[in-house]
Amino acid sequence: MAYGKQWRTELADGTVVTRSNTWSPPGSHPVGYGVKVVTKDNKLIRVEGDDDNPITKGRVNAMNLALREYTHSPNRIVYPMKRAVEDRGKDKWERTTWDEAIDTICEKVRYFQNTYGPESIVCFGGTGREACIYYYALTFSVLQSPNCCYTQSGWSCYGPRCSIADYVLGAGYPELDYAGHLPGSYQDPRYTLSKYVVVWGKEPLPSNGDGFFGHCLVDMMKLGSKIISIDPRITWVGARNGNINVQLRPQTDTALALAIINLMFQNDEYDHDFVERWIYGVDELKARAAEYPVDKVAEITTVPAETIERVAHIIGTERPIGFAWGLAFDQNKNGVQLSQAFIIIAAMAGSIDRPGGLTLGPPSALLGKWRMEQRGAMSDEVWEKRIGAAAWPGLSTGMATTQPDETLNTMESHQPYQLRMAWFNSSNFLAPTCSAQPKRWHDALLESIEFCVVQDLTMTPTAMAVGDYFLPVSTWAEHDGIVLTHYGRNTVFMGPMNKALQVGEAMSDIEVCLMFGARLNPEWWPWLSPEWRPNDSKNNGVVDRTELSAAVIKFFDDQLKELGMTFEDLREEGIYQPGAHGFEYEKYEKGMLRFDGEPGFNTITGQIEAYSILYESWGEDPLPYYEEPNYSPISKPDFAKQYPLISTSGSRRYSSFHSEHRHVPSLRQIDPWPWVQINPETAKAYGITNGDWCEVYNMFGEARFKAEVTPIIKPGILNCAHGWWFPEQDGEEPNLFGVWKSNFNCLVPHMNIGKLGFGAPYKGVMCNIKRVRSLDED
């Protein structure tokens, strides 16, 4: 049904239709699907599409369409809960009020700050959700600790790509130009359709990685773009007519990239003008790339030499070439070099900040900038205590967090000090999305942490194992906010989230920050009065919201000031696209990337650094190189017989966001069990048939999946599901909703990372497989 463009419509029968843009929770990247949320009597009736959204044009993904089930799920926790520390792991939670929770938690925060120093508090953030913007502020300016931690070994998600873009390219995140920033979309006169799009280590249709609306690839294919898919699997996109598949061995991507660079030089097929003007270290790069002749790389990658030659020729000669780079760049010990080589290839193809190529964001913008400014709330003395920062400058320069692996070391050893209080802001870190060796994290946390707060929507294995307080979070349909793609690193567009209903006493991440910030650090959190109280203890558990809701609007008004608009303006407008507000291509020509206003890129040399001055200063090779993965049958021949296979992981499906959505019936119905993809030939050799339960194991651990026998993966390679736990099972210790049963991250080593502190082999570890009777029986 059409309800018009106004942000709220009330129908005669009491139905209310709220125009909004999606983010999270439930878990999602900041995609910003344009939607109409239909509610009645404070119940969510259904989510519909918004035809007027210029990017999504009415389309909505399965997970957001299932929001009604998620919102009113019996698994949902909608009031604050608490549990005695000695009852961790037991289902002995009891309801409390926000009044009590805030008073007790603030008292604890003051105790740890004053007794052990603010650095004794650590805040853990998960991936994708809005918390990615707010957990930095929660750590730095609310709790005033320097220890904000994303627990994935080697920070292996998005952060590495952003940091390398910062170091080597001197710009925000480069994203495929899908005309999302232009009000006229693909028909905008400023846009040129990509002739080819190189989709590398990414499956954007189900994943919408980093907020990129993945189905744009389908729109572009319909208009005539062809795809070059670089992936160990054949993907559905790669299987369309006219598209090319480069099916490489997991973790060998950097060798492939160097071979492509070498061929582009050898064949003299690249954008000469751009390379001469804007790439630093061309001669050194040429010499390095020459060490990767195509035949040698064909052997390393198992990709036929002719395929590599064909792809290098297309990238060298067809214009424009778009690029989409994905998680495989991060989940690789050699990923820093891969990202550097990728940026060089895009530059040699003349694709940087040009129509149909890659768009660039400024180094930081809007909420992204505010997020980073929060570190100013601490003294230098406290900031210098950030875990792993001094030892890993190549990570801590680009990221404001701790080095993740060092954080586990600190919890296990209490060196250089003991972490005593933890706050989980939307992280279910025991489920296999994030931390490697999650059992070690579990044991270390229980031993080290004396007080633990968890902010989430359902009782997760993490909350059940370690939480002392549970603060309920609201969905995107239950709060006001802003969704901006790429977390502010390249805001292709931005949209308002408009509150459509209130469920229980759930709060948004910004509301939690405002409430605790007003109490703990009012100088940095001036939007809500320090005297404000939820008053739910004397009001039948109902929070007194008027002032809190107004504070949220005031907060966003302040964020939007630099764009000359208020939250109300954005709400009325429905969307903000930079193309209607002075967006320009080729910003490096116009002095729009550097802080000094000069033309060029915001690097030390002002150019794109094929020879990285920063890498060199951190003891890393300044030029890209290939390194065989540490846990492969080639690098560990002694183990090759025991573990002859290689498994990748981390690929996404339409039915879940990492460890989320397992309790939503209509989504669980789509993918009811964890799966492992295996080639028919390998399956036959191991006596495995489609649907069999299997155990995948290596020297670090084991996990169980149901076999999906499929030719899309080469013999000897497995692809395991991630993020699995079983909300229907016993939640108490030691079972914890079955979180250890299908936990792929148990097979991933701790701290097997690159020299800059980035990149762990979630997408390629040696292993073996055997058939078992079921999830629980051998």
Added chain:
Amino acid sequence: MADKDQKYALLVDYTYFSGNHAAEIACKEELGLPLDQYGIKEVQVGPFKKGPGNDGDDWEWSYIPVPTSIFSDHWGTGGDKAGQRPLAVQVEESASMYYGTLEEMEKKLAEFDRPMVLFQL
């Protein structure tokens, strides 16, 4: 008011229908169906290899969203939602489903030069 004998159809551009499950969930939501019933159910063909190389042309892999009799009852001739765009058609992420009168959909079909499926409801 629509003619009570008016025929309706669902047209699917199955070269690009991506199997994203949005139409399945949308139908359940719009019609309030129980978990084990579907208005639209996707069926999968492949993936299997058909050619000697490894290009897209060498692979077969497609999905078709099949309208069930529940869908036809609502959006077909005489249905309570006949002529109204189904939520499934609006939200489907690859924008590869079309709904209208049989005549409209036949006309639409003729605009494409690739294989399509026309379901008469």
